[in-house]
Amino acid sequence: MSVWTELVGQRHAVEVLREAATDPGAMTHAWLLTGPPGSGRSNAARAFAAALQCTEGGCGRCQACTTTLAGTHADVMVVATEKVTISIDEVRELIGVAQRAPSQGRWRVIVLEDADRMVERTSNVLLKAIEEPPPRTVWLLCAPSPQDVVVTIRSRCRGVALRVPPVDDVAALLVERDGADREVARMAARAAQSHIGLARRLAR
Template sequence: MSVWDDVVGQETAVEVLRAAVADPAAMTHAWLITGPPGSGRSNAARAFAAALQCAEGGCGHCSACTTALAGTHADITVVATELVSIKIEETRSLVSLAQRAPAGGRWRVILIEDADRMSERTSNVLLKAIEEPPPRTVWLLCAPSPQDVVVTIRSRSRSLALRVPPVEAVAALLVSRDGVDPQVAATAARAAQSHIGIARRLARDPEARERRARVLTIPGAIRGVGDAVLAAGRLVEVAQAEAAAATEERDAQEKAALLRSMGAEGAATLPPSLRAQVTQLEKDQKRRATRAQRDGLDRSMIDLLSLYRDVLVVQLGADVELINTTLDEQVRTLAEASTPEQTLRRMDAIGETRTRLAGNVAPLLAMEAMTIALRPQG
């Protein structure tokens, strides 16, 4: 057992990180770990952080390793925002923290899982700390690609690129770590396109599999503009419901905890000074729900892209395995009812919708435009 066990399909990257742990004199003060969604950026960064604190380089069972992986190590700070972006105030507090010597560990490690969610202004706050770090501080920044981080940060960090892990490696991890049935694990890993987190959710949550299955019935159910508009509404409603389910209980607990800390639990009205704190919390919770909804819609579009990818494979007669192996009949029906050019146009429409959503376009309008583009062409 070691801290690297869950970093699947990244042998080359792990070798680089192991070498850095083994030679502190050559240790880089800032790392930019990049890779497509699901490649395991966060897993690799957390494993690296644990190995840096371990006297044996990541044994996986000592106190340093177990606390690091559990997120309770005193000298490892992890930032994983659930909002649309990382706040500048939060970054300033990290810069101050970086100046402190480790409390008891070998290094002070600051891990930012969503470095791509820092605005240019926020990144500039971080720049000085990365340019002139204390000798025992290490920054670990994670992002989908180097281009998602401002060039000034990028140029001062050591880049480490991860790749999409093989389906077989992800399935094997689900079997060994989570006890998932091998056949279910293989299907989930393939449907998730090797995204480790999504594969785990699909393998363990029947409702998640059912939601995905419903999304993939949409192309076959659209016959005209009316069907397209209804389908778009359903997609947005499902995403909103999932976001509410994921955040509602937590929102209530956070608000209750805040009121309790201010001594205002059960109060009918709040004085203005306390009301401002509650208002700020509610704004943050709304931003978190917005991101959860966007992420849910984006996942639906990725699933639709996987379906049309399979349709194109069949249309071109390519000798490539399907992603949605359980939907062979549906894929072939869609392939027979259209041309490769039409399939590519539909995939472009989905990709354009993903871009629009990232640019704060109203979700319902964006989804309606997309589903209308998916309707059969006469």
């Protein structure tokens, strides 16, 4: 089971990210992953981070993959916030981390799950770090839509758009991954409007 397994209904996005993880010519240092709630932006960012650290492009079994997905890899930093905005001090701290060379992995990866929560002044602080990153640092920014991020940041990132996955794909994942009853899985997926995390909780 690879790191991409849970990204159901996202074939195009997975193809783009998988190619970048395995082909240096397709790789860039800053990414913007967008999609509506439930599309799996955060899951896609974590899967991509794992694939970047994995020598096989995201096997899902090695230490690099398992520690990244578990949130314990030394060179992968995931930032999520419950606050209305991300502060300048928080971004400056991230920039400091981003300047360090990876200690164990192939890349230093910074995942900013709520990039849309930066005001323009904070975005401008991040902009220089994205424009001139160290050679082994990758920024993965997540937001509901490209328009939720200031244009200067957006223009320096490669965009990957995710969509809400089909109900049948979410139900199939619940059956295969969690052993849910087929009919229960379909009802849960429909009730959750294809939001995988919510569908999983409902199925349980």
